[in-house]
Amino acid sequence: MTVGEPELVGRARAGDGAAFRTLTEPYRRELQVHCYRMLGSLHDAEDAVQETLLSAWRGLPGYDGRAAIRTWLYRIATNRCLDALRSTRRRRAREWDVPGVEPPEPTGRIEVRWLEPYPDALLDATVPGPEARVEQTEAVSLAFVTALQLLPPRQLAALVLRDVLGFPARDTADILDTTVESVKSALKRARAALRRRRPADGPPHAGSPVENAVVARFVHAYESADVDTLVGLLTDDAFLSMPPLPLAYAGRDAVVRFCATMFGAGRHLDLVPTRANGQPAFGVYLRAPTGVRRGTGLFVLTLAGDRISALTRFDHTVLPAFALPPSLPPTRP
Numbered sequence: 663m664t665v666g667e668p669e670l671v672g673r674a675r676a677g678d679g680a681a682f683r684t685l686t687e688p689y690r691r692e693l694q695v696h697c698y699r700m701l702g703s704l705h706d707a708e709d710a711v712q713e714t715l716l717s718a719w720r721g722l723p724g725y726d727g728r729a730a731i732r733t734w735l736y737r738i739a740t741n742r743c744l745d746a747l748r749s750t751r752r753r754r755a756r757e758w759d760v761p762g763v764e765p766p767e768p769t770g771r772i773e774v775r776w777l778e779p780y781p782d783a784l785l786d787a788t789v790p791g792p793e794a795r796v797e798q799t800e801a802v803s804l805a806f807v808t809a810l811q812l813l814p815p816r817q818l819a820a821l822v823l824r825d826v827l828g829f830p831a832r833d834t835a836d837i838l839d840t841t842v843e844s845v846k847s848a849l850k851r852a853r854a855a856l857r858r859r860r861p862a863d864g865p866p867h868a869g870s871p872v873e874n875a876v877v878a879r880f881v882h883a884y885e886s887a888d889v890d891t892l893v894g895l896l897t898d899d900a901f902l903s904m905p906p907l908p909l910a911y912a913g914r915d916a917v918v919r920f921c922a923t924m925f926g927a928g929r930h931l932d933l934v935p936t937r938a939n940g941q942p943a944f945g946v947y948l949r950a951p952t953g954v955r956r957g958t959g960l961f962v963l964t965l966a967g968d969r970i971s972a973l974t975r976f977d978h979t980v981l982p983a984f985a986l987p988p989s990l991p992p993t994r995p
Contacts, residue, residue, distance in 0.1 A: 667731060675722045682719055689732055690715075691786040693739050699801070699822050700743035702811045703778045704983055710746055714739040729836065733829070737837040740819050747815045756906045763927045768909040769916045774811040777905040779804070779938035779962050779976055781984050791828025799868075801826045804939045804962055804974055809859045817852040820845050825853070863966040868940065872968050877942045880963065880970065881933050887925035893918055897969045904975045917973065931958075932993075936984045938962045945986040946975070953992030957981050 673681035693714060697707035717738050725734060758765055785802060800806050810818050816838065823834040824845070835842045866872035876895065883891035893914065902911040902920055911920045932955055933944035943962045947955035957978045964972035981988065 668727070671722070671725065671727070671731070674719075682722075685731060686715055686718060686735065689735050691784070692788040693735060694784070695780070695786050695788070695802070696736065696822065696827070697739055697743050698780050699807055699810060699826065700740070700818060701746055702774065702807055703776060704780055704980075705778065706746060710739060710742045713742050717742070729833075733833055733837065736823070736827075736829070740823065740837055744815050744819060747818075758907060758909065763924065763929075765909060766911075766916075766919045766923050769912045770910045771908040772903045772905060772910045774808050775906045775908055777804070777808060777811065777974075779943065779960060779974075779980055779983075780807075782937035782940060783985075784983075785940070788827070790826065791830070793824065793830060794828030795825040799940050800864075802939050803865075803941060803964070805859070805964055805972070806856075807939065809856050812859075813852050813855060816840075817848045817855075820848040821852040821856070824849055863971075865941070865965040866967065868937070873942065873965060876965055876968055876970065877935070877963070880942075881935075881944070884921075884933060884961075885931060887930075889918060889922050889925065892921055895970050897966055897971045900970060901972045902975070903972075904977075906977075932990065933961070934986060934990070936960075936986065938984070941965070943984070945981055945984065947990050949993065955990040955993070957986065957988050957990075960984065960986075 667685065670681045670685045674685055690711060694707050694711050697710040697714075698704060701707055701710065714735060718735060721738070729737070780802060790798065796806070810822065813821065819838060820834060823829045823837060824831065829837070831842045831845055835845045838845065866876075879891060879895055882888065883895065896914045896917055898914055899912070900914050900917045902917045903909075911917050930949040932947045932949065934947065936943045936945060938960070939962060941962050941964060943960060945957060946959045946961055948958045949955050959978050960976045960980050962974045962976070963970050964974070978988070
């Protein structure tokens, strides 16, 4: 016989940890994705979920049952993220640290420095509510998560709760401890800001012939240092960033100039495919003179039709989250 939610709540209130885990475990993964959207960092999202569950455990005596457990957990998680945003947005950017290579002059500096990729293997299968407006594939893309980080925190929260998760306006207002009118006002401003940043051309479907062809050409170009092929793959407004490094390269010429600098430094790279944020991604491994290939980072591609509109490179610290090893065996002669 399946134990109902009220009985589990009662057991958990009496100190039954197993009942609490049964009550909350179905929502752990979707809460992590929610916190990631708000914070832009997998590590920060994991911390926020842990704090959420701890607060929920301690706060069970005050849970009155008027809201569903899921809504109550989202209320706690959202407010933990809003608290976290006040401190994480003050982090400093890192400096260029590739020995023996001087990067070309950047065209600008990125606005969101503390961004991390999210492994597709961890994405939840949450079914959004009927009032959701953002497609689930878009809702995890790097472009969307980056745009969210540029919103004021309460606008960010209102947009995620309403347009991504599909919570009704009244539930969203309750979660944010505000009025429906305030939610509508924040949502209007957030939607307008996101419309200005939305790309004109969407990506091809994951695993489609178009995506596979672009990925194959990119791997060939990067592993063989083929600048000409790379030029043909990029959109005119291609953008390259390397969070948490602040350097940004906007436009095909600037991106190619950066890649050519890296190719010209005699660095030989191997790419190992994976997926991040619903997009093609690659572990990047640098061949040492000994033959050992050391992991140096992770590339995530943003596709627009049959071209690459953005390349985002993250440092080697994100590799474990994708089950990618710190190094690969030496290549055979």
